[in-house]
Amino acid sequence: MFRSRKKKQTRKDVHVAQLEAIVGPTEILYEKEDLLSYDCDGFTVHKAMPKAVVFPKNTEEVAAIVRYCSVHDLPFLARGAGTGLSGGAIPLNGEVIISLGKMRNLLSVDYENRQAVVQPGFVNLKLTNSISSKGYYYAPDPSSQYVCTIGGNVAENAGGAHCLKYGVTTNHILGLEVVLPNGEVIEISDGGIPDSPGYDLMGLLTGSEGTLGIVTKITVRILKNPQGKQTVLAYFDNVEDGSRAVSGIISAGIVPAALEMMDKTAIEGVEAGAYPVGHPKDIDALLLIEVDGIKAGIDEQIEEILAVCKSRNVREVKVAESEEERGKWWANRKTGFGAMGAISPDYLVQDGVIPRSKLPEVLKRISEISKESGLRIANIFHAGDGNLHPLILFDSRVPGETEKALEAGTACLKACADVGGSITGEHGVGIEKKEEMRFIFTDEELEAQTRIREVFNPDDLLNKGKLFPTPSRCMDVKKVVKDTVAAK
Amino acid sequence: MFRSRKKKQTRKDVHVAQLEAIVGPTEILYEKEDLLSYDCDGFTVHKAMPKAVVFPKNTEEVAAIVRYCSVHDLPFLARGAGTGLSGGAIPLNGEVIISLGKMRNLLSVDYENRQAVVQPGFVNLKLTNSISSKGYYYAPDPSSQYVCTIGGNVAENAGGAHCLKYGVTTNHILGLEVVLPNGEVIEISDGGIPDSPGYDLMGLLTGSEGTLGIVTKITVRILKNPQGKQTVLAYFDNVEDGSRAVSGIISAGIVPAALEMMDKTAIEGVEAGAYPVGHPKDIDALLLIEVDGIKAGIDEQIEEILAVCKSRNVREVKVAESEEERGKWWANRKTGFGAMGAISPDYLVQDGVIPRSKLPEVLKRISEISKESGLRIANIFHAGDGNLHPLILFDSRVPGETEKALEAGTACLKACADVGGSITGEHGVGIEKKEEMRFIFTDEELEAQTRIREVFNPDDLLNKGKLFPTPSRCMDVKKVVKDTVAAK
Structure with missing residues (x-):
């Protein structure tokens, strides 16, 4: 082959x-x-x-x-x-x-200590499928989990809809075998230890986007399936009410397993896609909310969520009546990005993060960016942790529109950075957002990071030109010892 | 003053x-x-x-x-x-x-986004005390929380009894202001972002034991008080049954907020200390188990915990009948180290971690070490996450006994490392366990860490001589490019 x-x-x-x-x-x-x-x-x-x-x-x-x-x-x-x-x-x-596509085996599962060891090319969803008969699962669930690999998840510190409650990839990694850029092989393991000794190399490697080493074996935490789960769909006549419902649910002390939001344009897209659910087309926002855990607690939380939605003028709210219905709602959400292809020749996914309380303000700014650029922007995102995914719809055949879309994307990230947020929640920086790193890091802060890179990668042969702004704008900045007191 | x-x-x-x-x-x-x-x-x-x-x-x-x-x-x-x-x-x-003792203010609290900003000298427990009237608390709870500071907690990545469910300090830090060893001031913040861009400097700094920089401002996550909590005390006639109850509770899919264990010698100590509870003196082990969360779920979990204890031959098991009783049990546990002073002139606290399933094996080994050294060893520890605290009782006035105690401590750590565990769970390496780092790290792995230290600290002026084995045994090892293929 x-x-x-x-x-x-x-x-x-x-x-x-x-x-x-x-x-x-x-x-x-x-x-x-x-x-x-x-x-x-x-x-x-x-x-x-x-x-x-x-x-x-x-x-x-x-x-x-x-x-x-x-x-x-x-x-x-x-x-x-x-x-x-x-x-x-x-x-x-x-x-x-x-x-790493041929290093794709599940090497071992230790149910007693709740750990599994996989090769980097092992597909994310296959892990849950391999252990579900024993009542276990692997928590990080990026939308691409049907095809993406756990090695890639480690590189990008991948998230997913259920990371609100369960955390991102870095919270589920217990050990790594890593080939360093000079060919040395090191093992980093905490075996699930709360505070492992020495520096947190595992945290450093996770999310380093393939710039510090190549992961060749991964020990992950596996979790016992929750006793039960229940899912709610809530339709709102305006985005403001939906956003306030998000804050309301969190303020009530509930930590949903997932708390997703879509706006009107996103709903138009997913309903035109492969997994339509029949969402009303005239609503302004929907929330998809899931709670899981001990059975006895779930009903109580659902009651509270319904009450919060009602207090925020929800038009309609329903609880999934079957596992099948729940599955349909999630397929509709998880294939949401691709569904945009049904209403636009091209789209650009952005990925920014904001404090939850800034949701109404930033969504308003994104809607202004849409008007300024003349491009439609759909929002389909992890509202619970303030992780926005503006989808900028454009037509690359129209001269200049690709550039406009890229500019609008950058403007969305700037809007996130301006309210104390960040330029990526789970998709990474790669080459796409190198320059935008300057929105949130000073030269000193970037230099501290690039110096770490040099430690691992002194010859700059591994995945060069990613993650940090280009040298001419960062590395060559003359190093002046700042008189901080004087400057302040 | x-x-x-x-x-x-x-x-x-x-x-x-x-x-x-x-x-x-x-x-x-x-x-x-x-x-x-x-x-x-x-x-x-x-x-x-x-x-x-x-x-x-x-x-x-x-x-x-x-x-x-x-x-x-x-x-x-x-x-x-x-x-x-x-x-x-x-x-x-x-x-x-x-x-940092005079930089001890709570700078701000943002309830909506669940964050607080403190200076490094702010005492851990004061944070919970400052926000509890609004229904919030700060999760990491080292036993020294009455006096220890959050800056110190960051340096050591401090844990505590409730870290089984809520994680250690690194899981609760959202932002740091750091003075680097050259005097530069950098801000590292993820604002609660699931996967913040660039390398995870915040994770790297947290737990670096004061060797990479000095933290001058800390943004922490605050949590909403759980709706309810309930506490169980279980007495066992032998340690083996108690250990199996620990595994049984976790296997049942329950994640207790805390799951603590004490053995016979430890019980003798705490009962002779300032906060006796009246534990029977002839039992071999006790478990202190706490669950919290949604009220409706708590009763169900308590029922299950009682059933597990009974299936493991528990002698007696009781549920706290009042907040006052619960408080007494915790005071007895949290002052446990100091209480050893009532039964021994001196004691040495060790801190190792093991996979939960190895608990019976390692406790047996520690009891052998006690016999071999002729010193009593009390065990009082976070059983739920396999974080052991052998307390080696000795009398420094007896010639040679201090050395024996130190040797016994090292032997306990070796026993942890030998079953795939680690040499520290939450107390750090400092100068105490520098050489023991070799139990779990190869020269290559130590060198990767010391090279990171050099990046931040090229002149080695900041907290020199901590965390890593002495140069003569580590840094001067001639660097030979290993032919890994040939070696295997």
């Missing part, structure tokens, strides 16, 4: 031959036609061709590839399923792509 | 005079008699005299002191309430101690 079809050998140079010697002839791609699928990831605005794609089968092969690249100054990067939305796996410098 | 009483001026050199110029004459100690209280922290086995102790009132003064020390090559370190148990605040190199 991975053997190149034409043996023109034009691209098979000495490096390719050496890499082939490490992984074997069936586990490397290097001809142009084979490489085309690897020129971008889920962020399709930029494309670049890799030098080759290799498919190691174990840690030793990954380490050998990395050592070869390191010694021969070949840029390289790791890739999982390529579903990342910020361009973290795009080979900007003609990298050797190390695909 | 801080003015030195005798003006011999023998120790007032040019550096002291310059530091005095920064903080003012009432905010510096430098005479020997004034410095004596600062020669150790809660780890009293080692002592060393600081050069001076300064009491800055704000971030600018901290930065100015740090810059002065940095420029003049004076070693320095930060100190909170000095309750740390591993020696992290001991001035091994005659440091200038920067006490």
Whole structure:
């Protein structure tokens, strides 16, 4: 399957031959036609061709590839399923792509200590499917969980609808085996220890977007299925009321497993998509709210949620009557981004975070950005933790509209940063939001981060050009010892 | 209060005079008699005299002191309430101690977004006391919470009895202002964002034991009080049954807010201490179990906990009948370490972590270590998360017994490491467990950590000689690029 079809050998140079010697002839791609699928990831605005794609089968092969690249100054990067939305796996410098797609086994499950060990290429949802018969599941649930890999989840510190209650990937990682950019293999493990000794390297690696090392084995926390869960759908005539209901639910002391919101344009999209639910088209906002836990507590929480919604002028509110109905509501939500394709030729997903209390203010600003740019913006997002996903609808065939969409996206992020929020909640920075890092970090703060990168990656061969603003605007800034007292 | 009483001026050199110029004459100690209280922290086995102790009132003064020390090559370190148990605040190199004790204000509380901003010297319990009238609390609750400071909690990533359900300090920190060792001030904030962009500097700083920077402002998460809580006390005739009850409760899918255990010797100690409860003296183990949350769910969980205890041959099990009774049980537990003073002239607290399923095996090993050393060992610990606290009872007046106690402590940590556990759960490494870091980290892994330290702290002036094994055994190891493939 991975053997190149034409043996023109034009691209098979000495490096390719050496890499082939490490992984074997069936586990490397290097001809142009084979490489085309690897020129971008889920962020399709930029494309670049890799030098080759290799498919190691174990840690030793990954380490050998990395050592070869390191010694021969070949840029390289790791890739999982390529579903990342910020361009973290795009080979900007003609990298050797190390695909972890063939390291896709569930290595062990320890139910007693609630841990599972997986290879990085193991698909997220497969873990829950593998342990659900015993009553367990893996909590982080990005919308792409049907295809995305846990290795990629670690790189991006992936979130998901249920992260409001259960936390993001970093809260579920108990151990990592990592190949460092010089080819050394280290194990980082806390075995579920509350405060493991030394620096928190595991936290540092998680979410480092493939810039510090390549994860080759992952120990994750698994959770016991909650006794019960219940889901509520609430329709509001205006966004303001919906936003206030979100705050109201949290203020009531309830921590829902999920608390999702869609606005009018988003509803138009999902209803035109593959999983319509029959939402009324004239509402301004809907909330999808799920609670889980001990059965006895669920009914009480649902009662309280209904009361909050009513006090916020909800038009209609209903509780899922069956697991099937619940499943339909979630399919409608989880396929929401893709559904925008039904109402727009193109769309750009943005990902910003704000304090929950700023929701009405920022949604209003996004609606102004929409008017200013002349582009429709749909909002479909994790309202409970203030993680916005403005979907900017545009038509790339109309000259100038792509640029307008990118500008509108940046304006949305600026709006988030301006209220004390952040430029990414779960999609990462990659190449998409490098420059926007300046919205929230000073030069000193960026330098502290890039210096950490240099420790791991002194030759800058691993996933170069990601995560931080370009050198000309950051790294070359002359280092002046600031007289902080004088400055203040 | 801080003015030195005798003006011999023998120790007032040019550096002291310059530091005095920064903080003012009432905010510096430098005479020997004034410095004596600062020669150790809660780890009293080692002592060393600081050069001076300064009491800055704000971030600018901290930065100015740090810059002065940095420029003049004076070693320095930060100190909170000095309750740390591993020696992290001991001035091994005659440091200038920067006490954060006068930066002790609660700066703001934002109930809507559930955040509070405190100065580092603010006492842990004061935060809960300040917000409890509004129905909120701060979760991390180290036993020293009456005196320890939140700045110190950040440095040590402090835990506590209720961390089983709510997580340790790092799970409750939303933002930090940090003075770096060169005097630069940076802000690290995720504002409660699930996955903040860039590297997780906040996670890296939290638990770095004062070796990377000095925290001058902290934004923490505050939580809504649970609707209800209920507490159970269970007595067992043997430790094995008690351990199996711990696993049984967790396996039942319950996550108690706390799940504490004491063995026979510990019970003897707490009953001889200031807060006796009347525990039977002939039992082998007791469990103190607390559940909290939605009222409706609590009764159901308590029923299940009682059933698990009964199935594990519990001798007696009772539910607290009043808030007063609950308070007594907790006072008995939280003052447990100190209570050992009633049955032994000296004691050494150890702090190791193991997978929950290894509890019976490791407790048996600790009992062997007790026999081998001829010293009694009491166990009083966070059983739910496998965080052991062997208390080694000894008499420092008996020649050789202190050494025996230290050896027994190391043997306990080795026993934890041998079953895949760790050498510290919440007390940190400090100077106490530097060499034991080798039980769980390879040279490569230690080097990855020390290289991060060098990034922040290139001149090694900040809290030197802590956290990592001494250079002769670690840093000077010749760096050989390992051929991992060949080695395996």
